[in-house]
Amino acid sequence: MKAANKQLAEWDAELNQLHERNGDLGLKVQMLEQELKEARRDRQANKNSAQTVAEFPEPADLLNQLKTRRKKSRVELADIDAILGLLAAENDSNLV
Incomplete structure (x- = not known):
C-alpha cells in the first residue's frame, strides 16, 4: 500500500509539472499569436503606404x-x- 501511495504521489507531482508546462506553453502560444497579428497589421500598413x-x-x-x-x-x-x-x-x- 505504501508503494502504491508513493507511486501515486510521484504521478501526481509529474502531472502537476505537466500542467505547469502546458500552461506556460499556452501562454507562449497566445503571445506568439498576438505578435503575428501585430506583424500582419504592420505589414498591411506598410503595403498600403507604399502604394x-x-x-x-x-x-x-x-x-x-x-x-x-x-x-x-x-x-x-x-x-x-x-x-x-x-x-x-x-x-x-x-x-x-
Missing part, C-alpha cells in the same frame, strides 16, 4: 534643367517625354 504614385516634373521643365546643366546636350523634348513614360510604367508595375 503611392510618383510625381514627375513636366518634360519641358526637365529638358530646360538638362540644357542649363549640359549646354551641348542633344536630348529633345520627345526623349524626355519617353523617359518619363518609362519611369511611370515602371512605377506602376512596382505597385502591383
Whole structure:
C-alpha cells in the first residue's frame, strides 16, 4: 500500500509539472499569436503606404534643367517625354 501511495504521489507531482508546462506553453502560444497579428497589421500598413504614385516634373521643365546643366546636350523634348513614360510604367508595375 505504501508503494502504491508513493507511486501515486510521484504521478501526481509529474502531472502537476505537466500542467505547469502546458500552461506556460499556452501562454507562449497566445503571445506568439498576438505578435503575428501585430506583424500582419504592420505589414498591411506598410503595403498600403507604399502604394503611392510618383510625381514627375513636366518634360519641358526637365529638358530646360538638362540644357542649363549640359549646354551641348542633344536630348529633345520627345526623349524626355519617353523617359518619363518609362519611369511611370515602371512605377506602376512596382505597385502591383
